């Protein structure tokens with residue numbers, strides 16, 4: 380790389396560090412910092428404000444055409460931004476569904492006005508989104524969606540129910556495939572809509588998870604009206620639009636988001652926290668870090684995290700070149716979600732009975748955050764489509780095996 384280029388990247392690095400010093404919440408990274416309650420309105424608002432600051436500073440919103448609010452950066456600049464934000468660690472962004480699944484869907488199938496209206500506010504974090512796909516009898520079998528839409532002039536009157544709708548309680552907008560042709564066969568009877576969550580007839584009932592959070596809920600559509608112009612793609616072709624959403628979801632929207640938490644780029648391949656835990660915990664009177672079996676397992680996770688990092692980087696580059704990455708995303712998705720669970724299982728072994736103490740319990744280590752992680756990762760192999768379904772995709776589309784009859 381030319382000396383001039385290196386100088387520019389160094390200047391960018393300094394600029395980001397100054398930005399972080401000025402803009403991170405007061406006390407961030409110190410023991411005095413009190414984060415808003417996870418899942419609370421305050422946490423959501425903090426995430427929104429943080430995303431807006433990042434966007435205004437040009438540190439997020441990459442890979443999107445400028446006319447829809449995208450920020451142009453070279454690969455090297457993006458890498459510097461990612462590194463700096465990841466090393467510092469920053470507040471989680473408010474709801475990732477907008478950037479990760481709605482944005483790619485709109486880019487591919489949205490009408491021009493929809494792209495111009497929605498994408499800039501997704502990038503800036505000003506509007507949050509939810510995804511009303513799964514229903515009580517349509518999860519893995521998404522084509523079985525029962526939600527109906529009947530045309531009435533310039534509007535569609537929608538009735539039905541979704542479940543597991545993440546982020547619904549704070550969402551401004553939602554996406555939903557709806558049966559608009561009651562006679563057509565599966566896959567040809569759906570149309571895909573964006574809708575305003577403030578519309579009369581839309582109701583959210585939060586559900587309580589075993590973590591204590593209510594990340595998702597049931598959502599009800601009771602004669603809710605959606606303008607016809609909100610249809611994304613063509614009438615009756617909503618299945619293909621929904622597949623674009625699911626493909627993006629499996630890839631985690633990696634190309635548009637700035638990183639928020641301290642994850643993969645840390646010096647030890649993202650395993651520093653396990654090392655710390657192992658050094659500070661005793662099992663049967665012996666410090667865990669002195670046990671070669673645990674050290675070996677932690678080293679293995681460091682290797683796997685590096686492998687994931689490079690494979691995500693490869694997908695990111697492919698996506699920027701407009702090449703499809705769906706199959707690789709299925710592989711990466713299975714691997715990372717199962718790895719999350721294996722990591723949490725190892726933590727449970729290190730901590731022994733202490734893993735049971737939740738937030739607020741005086742006996743809890745780290746105020747129950749390990750217990751929370753253990754419980755939360757159980758959902759990882761279900762959300763964004765189960766790992767069984769992803770294995771089916773790999774079997775059929777990559778390996779050419781016969782279609783499953785299940």
Ligand SMILES: Cc1cc2nc3c(=O)[nH]c(=O)nc-3n(C[C@H](O)[C@H](O)[C@H](O)COP(=O)(O)OP(=O)(O)OC[C@H]3O[C@@H](n4cnc5c(N)ncnc54)[C@H](O)[C@@H]3O)c2cc1C
Nearest residue numbers: 510512513518519543544545758761762763764765767785
């Ligand atoms: C934390 C979390 C957040 C979520 N957020 C959202 C959201 O925001 N929006 C949304 O729409 N949905 C969301 N979901 C729902 C999720 O997409 C579904 O739970 C998932 O698709 C599985 O559907 P299901 O629960 O109906 O299970 P089912 O489809 O009933 O599956 C039950 C079991 O059967 C297996 N199975 C089913 N069919 C096959 C097959 N053909 N081959 C092999 N095995 C099969 C499944 O793998 C599973 O183990 C979320 C789920 C979780 C856990």
